[in-house]
Amino acid sequence: MQNQSNEYLNNPWEATCFVFQYSYNSHPCYSCASSNCNKSICYDEKIEVSYSIFNGTEIQSTIMIKDNPTKHHIQVGYKYTCYYDRIINLKSVQLDYMYSKSQTSIIIIDLV
Numbered sequence: 458m459q460n461q462s463n464e465y466l467n468n469p470w471e472a473t474c475f476v477f478q479y480s481y482n483s484h485p486c487y488s489c490a491s492s493n494c495n496k497s498i499c500y501d502e503k504i505e506v507s508y509s510i511f512n513g514t515e516i517q518s519t520i521m522i523k524d525n526p527t528k529h530h531i532q533v534g535y536k537y538t539c540y541y542d543r544i545i546n547l548k549s550v551q552l553d554y555m556y557s558k559s560q561t562s563i564i565i566i567d568l569v
Contacts, residue, residue, distance in 0.1 A: 476504060478504075516547055
């Protein structure tokens with residue numbers, strides 16, 4: 458099992474991800490500016506997906522989203538547009554392709 462942290466994909470390729478497992482955990486998080494800190498709720502999400510890559514091979518991977526202020530509305534058994542890294546790591550997958558850095562941490566865990 459390989460674990461890596463991604464903020465964006467270098468070589469994105471669109472696919473359709475089938476969600477076969479989804480779970481989340483809510484927890485308090487804080488955003489601070491100057492001397493004020495605001496407490497809110499953040500979500501850690503685990504999304505297990507399968508998708509076909511450009512050559513027809515079926516890939517399974519897990520998307521972990523940490524400290525997200527907004528919970529995705531993911532449903533098991535549904536398909537969602539996703540993006541994987543076509544050149545470096547076919548198991549690096551995201552639900553949303555991000556052109557720039559985000560405050561949300563996304564961790565991709567490859568299933569062997």
